[in-house]
Amino acid sequence: MQTDSPRRPGLSTESAGLALNGGKPVRDSWLPYGHQVISEDDVAAVVKTLKSDWLTQGPAIKAFEQAVADYVGVKHAVAVSSGTAALHAAYFAACIGENDEIITSPITFAATSNAAVYQGARPVFADVSPENGLIDLESVKKRITPRTRAVVGIDFAGQPCDYDGIAEICKTNRLIFILDSAHSLGAFYKGKPACAQADMSILSFHPVKSITTGEGGMILTNSDEYHEKLLIFRTHGIEKRPDKLTVNEGPWYHEMQELGFNYRMCDLQAALGTSQMKSLNEFVARRREIADLYRQKLDGCPDYYCVEELEGRLSSYHLFPILVKGDPANYAEARKFVFEALHAENIGVQVHYIPTYKFPYYKKLLGRDWAPDCPGAEEFYSREIGLPMFASMTEKDVDDVVAALKKIGKCL
Numbered sequence: 001m002q003t004d005s006p007r008r009p010g011l012s013t014e015s016a017g018l019a020l021n022g023g024k025p026v027r028d029s030w031l032p033y034g035h036q037v038i039s040e041d042d043v044a045a046v047v048k049t050l051k052s053d054w055l056t057q058g059p060a061i062k063a064f065e066q067a068v069a070d071y072v073g074v075k076h077a078v079a080v081s082s083g084t085a086a087l088h089a090a091y092f093a094a095c096i097g098e099n100d101e102i103i104t105s106p107i108t109f110a111a112t113s114n115a116a117v118y119q120g121a122r123p124v125f126a127d128v129s130p131e132n133g134l135i136d137l138e139s140v141k142k143r144i145t146p147r148t149r150a151v152v153g154i155d156f157a158g159q160p161c162d163y164d165g166i167a168e169i170c171k172t173n174r175l176i177f178i179l180d181s182a183h184s185l186g187a188f189y190k191g192k193p194a195c196a197q198a199d200m201s202i203l204s205f206h207p208v209k210s211i212t213t214g215e216g217g218m219i220l221t222n223s224d225e226y227h228e229k230l231l232i233f234r235t236h237g238i239e240k241r242p243d244k245l246t247v248n249e250g251p252w253y254h255e256m257q258e259l260g261f262n263y264r265m266c267d268l269q270a271a272l273g274t275s276q277m278k279s280l281n282e283f284v285a286r287r288r289e290i291a292d293l294y295r296q297k298l299d300g301c302p303d304y305y306c307v308e309e310l311e312g313r314l315s316s317y318h319l320f321p322i323l324v325k326g327d328p329a330n331y332a333e334a335r336k337f338v339f340e341a342l343h344a345e346n347i348g349v350q351v352h353y354i355p356t357y358k359f360p361y362y363k364k365l366l367g368r369d370w371a372p373d374c375p376g377a378e379e380f381y382s383r384e385i386g387l388p389m390f391a392s393m394t395e396k397d398v399d400d401v402v403a404a405l406k407k408i409g410k411c412l
């Protein structure tokens with residue numbers, strides 16, 4: 001950074017205009033980085049369910065599961081209370097437990113690896129591409145040991161990871177392919193809907209995701225065996241179907257066959273989800289338009305690099321990540337400055353993500369392996385900023401973000 005950085009003596013006229021330094025912000029009101037879009041139809045769907053006989057595990061759950069399974073093109077969908085519960089259920093169904101390892105990316109929300117830890121398994125962090133934050137397959141291969149049970153891919157920012165490459169590694173090494181597709185409902189991989197290509201994929205319906213149910217999640221699979229396990233895990237491990245019981249003492253009889261949880265989604269949430277599914281294509285199309293606008297308006301800008309969409313992938317643009325440019329030795333400092341300056345301009349940005357292994361909990365858990373060799377993740381983390389991205393953003397909002405970025409870029 002140059003000596004006219006606002007945190008150093010001698011403000012330039014440009015840096016003096018930054019809201020960070022008391023100048024007028026680009027926007028008067030805060031622009032959040034993500035926001036849900038709820039229609040009157042969504043409200044009506046929830047109210048209708050509220051007045052029905054079922055508030056939980058009624059017909060709305062099956063309808064929602066069917067709507068998502070049909071859209072993605074998978075045989076089974078199991079709705080649960082959150083994306084985190086979906087991950088936990090997937091690890092359970094895959095029989096991942098103590099002494100097992102899963103290989104995953106550190107550039108994700110902590111839940112991806114946390115849920116494996118719930119099962120007593122050990123997460124092993126592979127590196128990512130410093131250009132796009134997607135898991136690096138060469139690094140995955142290097143982390144495979146006799147204890148490895150699964151590779152967990154992440155569709156970072158809504159861009160599908162290399163499904164074919166991961167599937168190939170899993171096939172060769174007899175591993176399970178689990179996909180954290182919390183970002184990518186509505187994305188496409190080689191012309192087909194994303195989230196269908198793994199042994200199990202999980203979704204999240206948190207308000208910032210492609211569609212929302214308030215809180216909620218889902219597991220998608222083509223496997224009948226996984227499906228059965230997911231169903232009983234969601235409801236305490238209890239089996240009620242007569243043909244599945246080990247003994248049957250009468251019509252009241254059921255068995256708790258596994259240690260499950262109450263991970264049920266309620267019908268109000270499912271009704272909202274089914275209604276939101278009707279807008280999914282429109283939401284993703286709008287997110288893609290916003291991404292195009294960002295790319296056009298930032299084209300040629302010397303200070304920022306927009307993460308590219310790879311060949312054969314159509315991102316659902318859960319996020320729009322940019323990377324600061326310049327001297328790599330200054331990435332972290334430049335990113336911090338841009339982040340703080342954007343917040344002062346009333347632009348809500350986020351950093352996605354702090355590499356999971358850096359958290360104190362993981363340092364403790366992983367012991368001397370706490371700092372895995374992940375130079376790509378370190379670099380990506382040091383440069384990344386997620387710009388505001390949601391379906392109801394206007395072109396004016398995009399212009400404000402771009403104006404703020406350019407204003408701040410001049411002071412880098």
Ligand SMILES: *Cc1c(COP(=O)(O)O)cnc(C)c1O
Pocket residue numbers: 082083084085108109111112154180182183203204205206215216217
């Ligand atoms: C949101 C998210 C989750 C967790 O989903 P919740 O519904 O919030 O529990 C898991 N993984 C990733 C990558 C996410 O973005």
